[in-house]
Amino acid sequence: MRYPLGEHEINSIKSKTGKKLSGITLDEIKKGNVTADDIKISKEMLYNQGQVAKESDNSELAKNFERASELVDVPDEVILEMYNKLRPNRSTKLELATMAKDLLEKYKAVNCAKLVMEAAEIYEKRGILL
Template identity: 75%
Template sequence: MSSYPLGQNEADTITSKTGKKLSDITLDEVKRGNVQAEDIKISPEMLKRQGQVAKEADNPQMEANFQRASELANVPDEVILNMYNKLRPNRSTKTELVLMAQELLEKYSAPHCAKLVLEAAEIYEKRGILL
């Protein structure tokens, strides 16, 4: 069972994307220049742990959200922004969404995100909100 909230109860075991411990990310360390922007980004592992907390709380939808977030943690920001724009209604063709799902799967090893994009493409097609 996880010690929720993790940030309060497991600060010494929580690490950022760069491996810096949460307990080492303090205002004093920021002022000293010892904490960079990359140091405060969450790691895929921590997102998976948050998903485990959701699972233990019997919240499968939240668990799935954290699983997808853990996959996106290593996807460049510009790719994610492009993905969000393409997923807006009437912004993409079905082919563009399928290609985006393929990129998520093959280039970024994000199968749950790819599945979500493919599901969106099918729903958008049924609703007539593709280009």
Template identity: 35%
Template sequence: MTGELPDKYTVAAAVEGRLTLSDLQMDPATLAHQAVVAEEHGNPQLAENFLRAAELALMDGEEVMALYEALRPYRSTAAELEALRVSLHTRGATRCGALVEQAAVVYARRGLLR
């Protein structure tokens, strides 16, 4: 990987509508590599974020937005967050599932559940 972008990835191409969403999506392998680099440079929190992003990169945009909406304060019940956690774990998005589980605990403690 050279770090250089192909000529098709230009501002003009974006403005003219010649880029599609798939042109702009991150590859999970690239995100996993970035996690390794972050870990090697002493930033485990950033590494974990990259690994969660790698899981999200395998989902479609609507699923990601539904996850975002569910994690907003007062949007979900404890049962709904638990169902979301189970769904994520079942689909192999274990890091995202763990984040939902952590959020549910904090939301319950702070009174942020619906």
């Protein structure tokens, strides 16, 4: 894939619902043919963006895209809860470990679960757990 994807890969980019980027136009929105779910990014596109980052020697950005692709199927309310629990002095180590377990078992978000456990270890060392 060539970057920027929106310019070079417009016909292969699909939303979470499978709608092609080229089909998401103002006219289609006005006609009611595009819903809010149609503009959500797909796992595949986030993964592809990660591959572009990796090929450009930006491994940290690639990891971020990979984790983001894992979160596509995680409900918004779960992500918001995670955000709040990952703030300093908001959770116990057990709560973070439970969150990581849920990410792994319920959503198969291996890299996100690993990141949460790394955060728990760092928070413990810094004394910013409940």
